[in-house]
Amino acid sequence: MGQELLNISNLSVRLPESGERTFAIEDVGLSLSRNEILCVVGESGSGKSIMAKSIMGLLPKRLTVAGGEIVYEGTELLKISEPAWRAMRGQAMGMIFQEPMSALNPLKTIGDQIEEVVKVHTKHEKPERRNMVLDILEAVKLPDPRKIVHAYPHELSGGQRQRAMIAMALILKPDLLIADEPTTALDVTTQAEILGLVKEIQAERSTGVLFITHDIGVVAEIADNVVVMKDGRIVENGTKEEILRRPRQDYTRMLISAVPSLKTVRRDQTGSTHEDALKIDNLVKTFRTGGLLSGTREVKAVSDVSLSVRRGETLGIVGESGSGKSTLARCVIRLVDPDSGHILFDGHDIAVLSRSEMLPLRSRIQMIFQDPYGSLNPRLTVAKMVAQGPMLHGTPAGDAKARALELLKLVGLDQSAANRYPHEFSGGQRQRIGIARALALQPEILVADEPVSALDVSVQAQVLSLLADIREKFHLTMIFITHDLRVAAQVCDTLAVMQLGKVVEFGTTHDVFTAPKHSYTQKLLASIPGKDWDIALEDA
DSSP: OOOEEEEEEEEEEEOOTTSSSSEEEEEEEEEEETTOEEEEEOOTTSSHHHHHHHHHTOOOTTOEEEEEEEEETTEEGGGSOHHHHHHHBTTTEEEEOSOHHHHSOTTSOHHHHHHHHHHHHOOOOHHHHHHHHHHHHHHTTOSOHHHHTTOOGGGSOHHHHHHHHHHHHHTTOOSEEEEESTTTTSOHHHHHHHHHHHHHHHHHHTOEEEEEESOHHHHHHHOSEEEEEETTEEEEEEEHHHHHHSOOSHHHHHHHHTSOOSSOOOOOOTTOOSSEEEEEEEEEEEEEEEETTTEEEEEEEEEEEEEEEETTOEEEEEOOTTSSHHHHHHHHTTSSOOSEEEEEETTEEGGGOOHHHHHHHHTTEEEEOSOHHHHSOTTSOHHHHHHHHHHHTTOOHHHHHHHHHHHHHHTTOOGGGGGSOGGGSOHHHHHHHHHHHHHTTOOSEEEEESTTTTSOHHHHHHHHHHHHHHHHHHTOEEEEEESOHHHHHHHOSEEEEEETTEEEEEEEHHHHHHSOOSHHHHHHHHTOTTHHHHHHHHHO
């Protein structure tokens, strides 16, 4: 494929004694050539990011290299001084971090932060440095670079911040680019643009790219070769074709089988009826943004939306960030008051009810939030948290606690979970707790706002299976919000596509996927990473 750029052999990084295992990574070995995109794939805790930070010399102080070698173009990195390593960062190798908002300095403009890389590593004067910044911002396809250089991170969208991070990593044309989950939090269209940009830059500059991800769709889209990691070890490696089509290890096969298919699922409609469980008519919600210096402006987060969901069915709401999906969900459960319109449920117009009038209905419409850690009370044990809702609605404490224990068992958590706190659980387990809490009041409608977007693919599959079982067991009606069209294909009976606060397309999930009418829907479907891989599998 090209000249070898990076070679890692027998690398081990030791965890503190209090860690769950002895080594964060153990006996890891791989090589990367120029002109190659090597994807490192695995679940959270597999050691992917620790390996990347080892290469960059950015390991946390509590972690220590216990053995092995990292050779970059003939230089053994583990034997060089910190100043020498610092000189290589940015110039010889660059890194795109997973979360640009935390990696970028909120107090400095984008231009100043990118220019600082040039100032530290070269002797270029200010005018030349600024021209280099404008050139790289244009190269990563940021709109109006002369405006962007003066913007602060919070003034950019997620995709724009990620492009700024890529610009910072590439401005000195490093031979090695390490990308650590750079598209995880992005919408499908922005993700497609970033993946295309990485491939384009890699081809233009003969760069070697080490691309870390847990998304098999991304692997199918971008990789030349693949390394699979589990519990700090490499369990399999090979070409993309070998790994995706002929995996040798059970773990690799599990990761691939857990990826939701784009082939829509036609579900048994035994529990559904032709009666509407919830009907939304001409709903509008406007927010005012800005302040004294910038002035105020109105943003219609939800603009004249009309939708309905039948009893026993799942309505999916898809679209990019800012499309109004979550605002619509919060209006439905009245965490946000709509400006106008109607939300009809069992003879009531939820949109116009007062707080006291809404209270008896709250137990019948419950929500699973996107971030279970942020939505769970860190000071309450799990059993108390799940029992809290029924107790507020008049259920005796003993009965509420017994119900909580039953629900924890139902969502796959054992009895010991009852007396533990949220921070003691993994992300997938916390999401199960959130589901148990939502079910505690025996709701008729369950609103799920991106409930699996932050989970590993295998945990995501488990939670989706759990939700499907619960829907069948309790004949629930669900409103399922997601930006992941693979998930929507597997979960939803009907689909509403939102763009800029409006519903631009609505129909059965099968019809929307196979014959999308609106150009925006077509664009979303075309942007799904790894879609060609799905088609090839179906043809095979």
